[in-house]
Amino acid sequence: MLDNSKLRISSNSSKLGEIEETLSINSISGETRLSVSLDGSFLLDALKSIKENEVKLSFGGPMRPVLIEPSENSSYRHLISQVRTY
Numbered sequence: 001m002l003d004n005s006k007l008r009i010s011s012n013s014s015k016l017g018e019i020e021e022t023l024s025i026n027s028i029s030g031e032t033r034l035s036v037s038l039d040g041s042f043l044l045d046a047l048k049s050i051k052e053n054e055v056k057l058s059f060g061g062p063m064r065p066v067l068i069e070p071s072e073n074s075s076y077r078h079l080i081s082q083v084r085t086y
């Protein structure tokens with residue numbers, strides 16, 4: 001999290017290299033300085049299956065699953081477990 005309006009997503013792969021993307025967010029509540037590690041392929045699968053332009057990410061804290069759902073329609077929900085990074 002860069003500030004209350006930007007989210008930084010980064011990926012590091014020995015095969016593909018390093019990628020970093022900064023996205024705008026509409027709103028945030030709760031902890032604003034949270035760092036999580038997810039399997040990128042699981043995250044992409046969840047985002048591809050949601051057919052809306054905006055998604056809602058809910059974080060329960062360090063090492064808790066991340067809930068991904070459409071912003072306007074909560075009929076689809078996807079949970080992704082975090083991975084440990086050292």
